[in-house]
Amino acid sequence: MFTGIVEELGEVVRVEQAPGAARLTVRGPLVTSDARHGDSIAVNGVCLTVVDVSGGEFTVDVVHETLRRSSLAKLDVGRGVNLERAVRADARLGGHVMQGHVDGTGTFLSREPEGLTHFALPPELARYVVEKGSIAVDGVSLTVAAVSREEFAVALIPTTLEATTLGRVEPGDPVNLEVDVLAKYVEKLAAAHLAGVSVDNGPGKEDA
Template identity: 50%
Template sequence: MFTGIIEEVGTVQKVSRQQQALALTISAKIVLEDVHIGDSIAVNGVCLTVTAFTSIAFTADVMPETFHATSLAKLASGDGVNLERAMQANGRFGGHIVSGHVDGTATIAKKRTVSNAVYIDLRMDAELTHYCIPKGSITIDGTSLTVFDVRENRITVSLIPHTYAETIFSKKREGAIVNVENDVIAKYVEKLTAKQKPLTRDFLAHHGY
């Protein structure tokens, strides 16, 4: 589990491609301080497992499902990536509950500066905006952000200067593809309430109302 608070920006050293999979070697510093084989590290919001590491980089595999469902297949050597280690049990929730299981991708439609904030409009499928509400949480490329405007196929998020400078968003141009993970609580609530019977006059009468 993650929180969406990016620890550092790593750099892709090598991309070993197969037909529907790849292995990424990423240079980093902070996330390597206590790394072990089998550890989970979120790369642009995608939970990956460390398969090898050195003092300056780690390697992780990207399986076919992740290859097709995320933006990782578009990475090339030299690209920056947002990195976060899995949360420790005694850690702080600086962001929100993030699983590292990406729901889909979005396209940066527009970036603009408003006072000290950077507004980013994201174009995405309606099945993704379905889980978005104003002031709700969303994870974009592994970063915990707050939604402040929702339309059928577009949302807007606002980044404070620190988040913009300390993540890859400062390098992202309009048209770039980003990973999206919706709030897991919203998905669970929808799943549970979908099984409930509709609130009808007969239902109320049966329960004494």
């Protein structure tokens, strides 16, 4: 599990392509300070398993499914990435509960001078995003300021812009999105009970 509080802005130092997969080596002195083989580190919000650690760098394998669902396939050497180690059970939950399982990608649209930042939202994810709810963008836990069926906006403080990749994105850049997993569980549990049940919207005009 993760919380979306980015610990370090890392850098991709090596990309090795393989049939239907890729191997990434990322520089991250802080997250590697106690990392071991088999540990989980979120890279731009994607939970990946460490296969090697050496000299402030760690290596991870990225399978086809992850490449297909996320923006990691577009990473190249020198690119900055948001890094977070898996949260400890006794740590403060500073952001919100995240799995590191990306639901899809959005697109950076624009940023207003006061910091309100707009992203395109895939239609299939729109129902899980609500105003004042939580969403993870490239692994950063954020509060939704506004949402429609096609886009959402978040208010980014200067610290977030400086300490994460969100201060470096340009219009058209893809970003990884993870919606609140609690919303997905509620939807699944409620679906069976709501199937075929009409919703009472209160008295109609004829009843007034």
